[in-house]
Amino acid sequence: KRGRGIVNADRISQLPEALIIQILSLLPTEVAVTTSVLSKQWQFLWKMLPKLNFDSLDQRHEFKTFSKNVKRALLSHKAPVLHSLHLIVHLHLCNSMNTAKLIGIAFACNLRKLVLEVDGGRFSIPESLYNCETLDTLELKYSILMDVPSSICLKSLRTLHLHYVDFKDNESALNLLSGCPNLENLVVHRYPFSSVKTYTIAVSSLKRLTIYTSSTVDPRAGYVINSPSLTYLKIVGQIGFCLIENVPELVEASMIVSSQIINKNLLESLTSVKRLFLEFSPLMIKFPAGSIFYQLVYLELLTHEAECLNLLTLMLNSSPKLQILKLLSPKYQSWKKDVVGKWNKPKIVPECLLFHLETFMWKGYEWKRNDETEVAKYILSNTNRLKRATFFSKPISSEERVKMVKNLNSVVRALNSCQLLIK
Numbered sequence: 001k002r003g004r005g006i007v008n009a010d011r012i013s014q015l016p017e018a019l020i021i022q023i024l025s026l027l028p029t030e031v032a033v034t035t036s037v038l039s040k041q042w043q044f045l046w047k048m049l050p051k052l053n054f055d056s057l058d059q060r061h062e063f064k065t066f067s068k069n070v071k072r073a074l075l076s077h078k079a080p081v082l083h084s085l086h087l088i089v090h091l092h093l094c095n096s097m098n099t100a101k102l103i104g105i106a107f108a109c110n111l112r113k114l115v116l117e118v119d120g121g122r123f124s125i126p127e128s129l130y131n132c133e134t135l136d137t138l139e140l141k142y143s144i145l146m147d148v149p150s151s152i153c154l155k156s157l158r159t160l161h162l163h164y165v166d167f168k169d170n171e172s173a174l175n176l177l178s179g180c181p182n183l184e185n186l187v188v189h190r191y192p193f194s195s196v197k198t199y200t201i202a203v204s205s206l207k208r209l210t211i212y213t214s215s216t217v218d219p220r221a222g223y224v225i226n227s228p229s230l231t232y233l234k235i236v237g238q239i240g241f242c243l244i245e246n247v248p249e250l251v252e253a254s255m256i257v258s259s260q261i262i263n264k265n266l267l268e269s270l271t272s273v274k275r276l277f278l279e280f281s282p283l284m285i286k287f288p289a290g291s292i293f294y295q296l297v298y299l300e301l302l303t304h305e306a307e308c309l310n311l312l313t314l315m316l317n318s319s320p321k322l323q324i325l326k327l328l329s330p331k332y333q334s335w336k337k338d339v340v341g342k343w344n345k346p347k348i349v350p351e352c353l354l355f356h357l358e359t360f361m362w363k364g365y366e367w368k369r370n371d372e373t374e375v376a377k378y379i380l381s382n383t384n385r386l387k388r389a390t391f392f393s394k395p396i397s398s399e400e401r402v403k404m405v406k407n408l409n410s411v412v413r414a415l416n417s418c419q420l421l422i423k
Contacts, residue, residue, distance in 0.1 A: 329364030
């Protein structure tokens with residue numbers, strides 16, 4: 001029987017070593033390193049950590065110690081693989097030369113993932129990065145300049161994130177992607193003042209592509225996308241032009257774009273998708289005459305302009321297998337108050353309404369607007385298989401709610417036993 005008051009205070013040391021390392025990996029790296037003084041057992045455990053994270057601001061009061069401490073930690077690392085290294089570097093605390101050395105040492109640890117954030121100047125990526133055989137994921141952020149040689153070979157790279165980094169020239173951007181033969185996931189936050197005007201993304205292995213641009217991007221700048229394995233595409237922000245070629249495997253696309261020029265082929269290139277989200281000015285996007293979205297089953301459309309309702313008509317006519325339709329109206333839009341929209345309803349009932357549409361949702365529905373009411377009543381009265389229709393409206397009185405429900409219910413077809421919900 002244990003005596004009272006006698007407690008084993010070091011229970012954590014009795015845990016399996018693998019579990020202790022997992023616990024240490026949840027701590028800031030600098031804190032995990034300090035555990036080496038606890039006992040002989042703990043002296044080397046931190047050296048097996050799968051992930052290391054360092055921020056030069058954490059040592060801003062100890063000038064020139066950051067690079068030494070990170071170098072010591074990397075050289076002491078004993079695990080066969082370093083799964084992740086996250087470096088946040090402020091160049092006034094760790095200069096470009098020392099940062100490049102730290103990256104080189106990390107690669108010698110069989111690094112799988114590198115996240116590099118740079119601030120306080122412009123950092124040029126060292127050539128050692130462009131030939132790392134173990135790197136699976138690379139995330140580069142902020143004040144980074146890429147001068148990519150034609151000899152680049154990142155054969156293991158699967159995921160690449162570029163956050164506001166810049167390239168020396170067009171050739172550097174082309175070299176980077178051509179040197180990643182197995183790249184599957186690319187995320188680009190485009191640098192507003194990039195020297196690259198035409199961003200060409202031609203990667204045969206690429207499956208997911210996400211592009212973000214800001215309103216300060218040159219309106220003449222744009223993209224050429226040629227990725228035959230692409231299954232997911234998302235573009236957000238202002239674009240000058242966007243030429244999408246050879247994407248036969250594309251399943252899902254999200255276009256949240258604004259443009260100062262008319263894009264002629266943007267929608268035409270998306271006719272193979274099954275899921276589509278659209279938010280743009282219909283006047284800036286030319287609808288592909290005669291094109292059919294044969295596989296489209298899910299459509300979300302933002303009705304932020306009166307003309308969007310007529311785009312809806314075109315999409316209904318061109319999407320014979322559509323099953324789910326969601327309309328999204330922003331809560332506060334000036335055009336809703338000042339513009340009387342005129343909706344051009346389909347000349348004949350679209351095939352999707354007759355045979356396939358099962359779910360209809362409208363967020364931000366304005367039941368007092370004639371055009372929106374006309375659209376809602378048309379869909380409800382012409383669907384044969386609709387199971388649920390949900391309308392999200394701004395707060396209204398109970399009397400108004402009764403009127404809205406009665407108004408919509410009056411056109412719901414008795415044949416389809418549709419559940420009508422007002423929220």
